[in-house]
Amino acid sequence: MFIPEGGIQTGFFAGFSVLALISCMDMTNGGLYASIMQQYGSKEEAGAFVLMSLESGPLVTMLILGTTGLAAFQPQAFVGAVLPFLVGFILGNLDQDFRDFFSKATHTMIPFFGFALGNSIDLTVIAKTGLAGILLGVLVIIITGIPLMLTDKFIGGGNGTAGLAASSTAGAAVANPMIIANMKPEFMPIAQSATALVAASVIVTSIIVPILTAYYSQYMQKKNKGKVVQKKGNQFTA
Template sequence: MKIKRTLDKIPGGMMVVPLLLAATINTFFPNALRIGGFTEALFVNSSSALIALFLLIAGTQITLKSAGSSIKKGTTLLIIKWLIGAAVGLIAIFLADDETGLFLGLAPIAIIAAMTNSNGGLYVALVGQYGKEDDKAAYPILALNDGPFLTMVALAIFGAMGFTNGLFSPVSFIAVLVPVLVGVVIGNLDHEMGAWLQKGGDMLVPFFAFSLGMGIDFSAIIEGGLGGIALGVLTVLLTGGISYFVFKAFGWNPIVGAAEGSTAGNAVGTPAAIAAANAAFAPVAEIATVQVAASVVTTAILLPIFIGFLVKRLEKSGGVAKYNEPKVQ
């Protein structure tokens, strides 16, 4: 049975297939793999540890000279993601129905939360297949959009609420950055060690993708309704699509830009956090929560498909490989 060959034929197959398989198991048989021991540790709870190891390995391939590239790409994606989410959210706030507080059935805080907060695991998995080491190492910058902080910043700028302290943790950011820095140190001290570690990087993708899938429940799509699905579609097309063209304009791998077009699972808690900080958002907090949850699942399914479509388009002009070739000095 040619498992690897089959997965290679599917765009993002090493990530998509394990993730969707796990999501299916989690939806219909949620306790099947939650039996403790090594089984649960590997198939359910391993994503954070495996992603950290993946980032460490990526760091071993980063030289002090190329580190600037990672920072540029990560910062660019972070800004694009926030600007798009904030802009669409602002439009929704201005045009929202006075009685329901909704815009076309969507809560403005759900729009901002879903569009400004990306699924880091999904980004790492997709970039692991289509990007370079400096693309992977951009992840710590992107981790800054975790949680409600940037959503709060957007609302504060709009005058919808005052800035609330304690929503950004420098320690959490450092905790994401450390594995990459350790990898950079190892790789720069011993290139042979870095080359040896690099061989194992790609092997981690299907395993942490499966673990990520065990956190997805397809029923969230039903609970979030058409509004939540639409929010997920908009997140992929707007944040992923615009980032694709911006990266392409800069001469960077556009697939890396598109890989940021998702909603993170931790964004589900953002509406409640905002409502706790400002009671004015309490009436829409519940519907915003289910809409963000639906967007999380929708983007997890749709983004890899969207990436596959974009990869096929790029094949007409030389494909992704031309962006990953080392530049001649």
């Protein structure tokens, strides 16, 4: 409704397009989330990154573009995007040995996630996209972070830390604009600018999200600790 079909061409928001916004906001950085939650969350919260892998690819982007009527994709494209995860889920649930074997590798994988993420960060992208790239990264944290924190609190039973830790852009999202453009050539003219903005969002969220999550987790721990002390004090007085 608000963004032209070919994206915004001039002004501060030049390069912003539906493809760029969707690619930034529909994929969580699962490796970043897992490493953060290993330190600030529970085992169950850290393990949620496995389900996040479903969105770490073009599947959700295709679903959003398809359901909004912006693009139509062949059924085999959806099957190809989700088939590897279905095979993994089936094997893990049918074979206890498979589940036990791969569950032990969760902690081992985190340094590799971090190493891959660090290698993919190119700070010159921030200079190329300017304030628009930084703004997009901040928007991702605000627009996706607030609903995720509320969901974590009222549905997941957490305190919002996991929701905030998930408000990032996945490194794999950088490839999404070109993948979608190759499937639907009408997106090709805006794919390059969308790729640059998505890359900037990956860097910005990778830096800001861990810092915000650490501060928020410490704040919630102090808040909950104060409640426990007050409750014990009331019981002692009674």
